[in-house]
Amino acid sequence: MAGATKTRIGWLDLPPHVRAAVEEILGDRLVEAVSQSGGYSPGTADRVRTAAGRRAFVKAVSPAQNDRSPGMHRAEARIAAALPPYAPAPRLLGSHDDGDWVALVFTDVEGRHPATPWVAGELDAVLTALATMATALTPTPVTAVPTAAEQLAYDFAGWRRIAEDRPADLDPWARAHLAELVAAAEWGVAALAGDTLCHLDVRADNLLIGPDRAVTVVDWPWACRGPAWLDTVLLLVNVRLHGGHDTEALLHRLPVTADVDPAAVTGVLAGLAGFFLDGARQPPPVGIPTVRAFQRAQGDAVLPWVARRLG
Numbered sequence: 324m325a326g327a328t329k330t331r332i333g334w335l336d337l338p339p340h341v342r343a344a345v346e347e348i349l350g351d352r353l354v355e356a357v358s359q360s361g362g363y364s365p366g367t368a369d370r371v372r373t374a375a376g377r378r379a380f381v382k383a384v385s386p387a388q389n390d391r392s393p394g395m396h397r398a399e400a401r402i403a404a405a406l407p408p409y410a411p412a413p414r415l416l417g418s419h420d421d422g423d424w425v426a427l428v429f430t431d432v433e434g435r436h437p438a439t440p441w442v443a444g445e446l447d448a449v450l451t452a453l454a455t456m457a458t459a460l461t462p463t464p465v466t467a468v469p470t471a472a473e474q475l476a477y478d479f480a481g482w483r484r485i486a487e488d489r490p491a492d493l494d495p496w497a498r499a500h501l502a503e504l505v506a507a508a509e510w511g512v513a514a515l516a517g518d519t520l521c522h523l524d525v526r527a528d529n530l531l532i533g534p535d536r537a538v539t540v541v542d543w544p545w546a547c548r549g550p551a552w553l554d555t556v557l558l559l560v561n562v563r564l565h566g567g568h569d570t571e572a573l574l575h576r577l578p579v580t581a582d583v584d585p586a587a588v589t590g591v592l593a594g595l596a597g598f599f600l601d602g603a604r605q606p607p608p609v610g611i612p613t614v615r616a617f618q619r620a621q622g623d624a625v626l627p628w629v630a631r632r633l634g
Contacts, residue, residue: 330388330610333358334369337383341424345383348417348428351375361436361528362542363617365389365610366396370431379416383426389610396425399544403427405465410520411456411540432539434531440567445532452538453525453558454579457551460520471515471549474523479508481597490604496630497600503633508597511590517550525554526561552580556591564624571628589632596625 334342334356346352351373359368359380366384373379384392403415413429420426437445482504489498497504522529523545531539555577559570574580574588599622603615 330365330612331358332365332367332388334367334371334381337367337426338424340421341383341419341426344419344421345371345381345426345428346373348419349373349377349379351377356381363611363614364392364395366392378431380413380429380431381426382429383419383424385424389608391608392610393423393425395544396427399542400425400427402465402468402543402546403429405467406543407464409459410464411452411538412543413539413541432531432533432541434533434537434539437527437530437532439527439561440565441527441562443568446562446568448532448536449530449538449558450555450573450577452540453555454577456540457519457521457554457579461551462518463520463548465520465546466548468520469547471517471521471523471547471553472512474545474547475515475594475598476512478598478602479512479594481599481601482508482593483597484601485597493600494626497626500630500633504593504597504629507586507590507593507629507633509590510586511592511594514584514587514590515549515553517553518548519551519553521547521549521553523547523549523553523557525557527565550583550587552583552588553591555579556588557595560592560595560621560625563628564621571631585632589629592625592632593629596622596629598622599625 353371354374355372356369359370362368364384365388367382369381371379371381384396386393400418406412413432416428416430418427437449482501486501486505522540522543524542529542531541559573562568563570599618603619603622607615
């Protein structure tokens with residue numbers, strides 16, 4: 324994905340004891356490791372092959388790359404271990420955590436990220452897969468996760484932080500409608516009730532489309548309990564970012580979103596726009612220099628959609 328991290332370490336950058344732990348999980352020595360592009364983690368992301376030909380996917384990170392990334396890997400390890408077999412996600416084969424380095428070993432999924440700008444056929448396949456996933460994961464089969472409101476309450480307060488410290492380059496429409504944006508985002512948090520296991524970070528680089536067009540959703544550290552339509556709305560934000568499709572028309576056409584309270588969807592979109600634009604003006608996290616530009620691009624893409632919906 325354009326703008327993804329350029330500071331990612333590779334398999335050979337891992338300490339010997341971490342590489343040994345991964346090989347112990349796989350029961351064989353590794354003879355090949357191919358780093359994967361996309362995403363924003365500065366840690367490893369390697370498709371690997373053992374001497375006997377077994378394939379897997381390995382990701383590993385320590386606080387030296389980014390102080391928050393090990394915690395995300397630990398959260399993903401807990402969630403991935405609890406996902407049921409019918410979830411469209413890679414299976415966790417094992418993990419290593421020595422208090423510094425955290426490594427996760429997953430089944431290797433044959434596939435590629437969807438093309439961006441989104442191609443109609445791939446978009447339809449992903450939207451269908453998300454609707455099926457929402458049905459399958461309701462009620463949530465993983466109970467030890469936060470609610471969507473708990474995950475997003477701070478993020479959705481972005482407009483309030485912007486209102487208290489207005490950036491010079493704030494969009495003129497947003498500047499004139501800050502009170503309305505704050506109120507909409509607060510309603511967005513209130514609208515996040517539900518009992519579906521949501522991925523909460525659905526975008527092109529967290530999806531794989533296989534040769535049989537099966538869709539796999541990867542990277543689950545932010546999973547939470549929320550409304551069945553949330554992941555679809557998040558996917559449409561990514562579609563909006565890359566252009567080429569009428570996201571408003573899709574909202575009305577898709578069964579999972581067609582009957583949702585419009586104010587709830589507007590509130591979530593407003594909350595996301597505030598999160599992106601507030602985050603974009605912060606210093607870049609250690610090891611992830613491009614994420615602020617990505618947040619700004621998302622905010623700039625979603626804000627006109629919010630303005631249109633608010634009238």
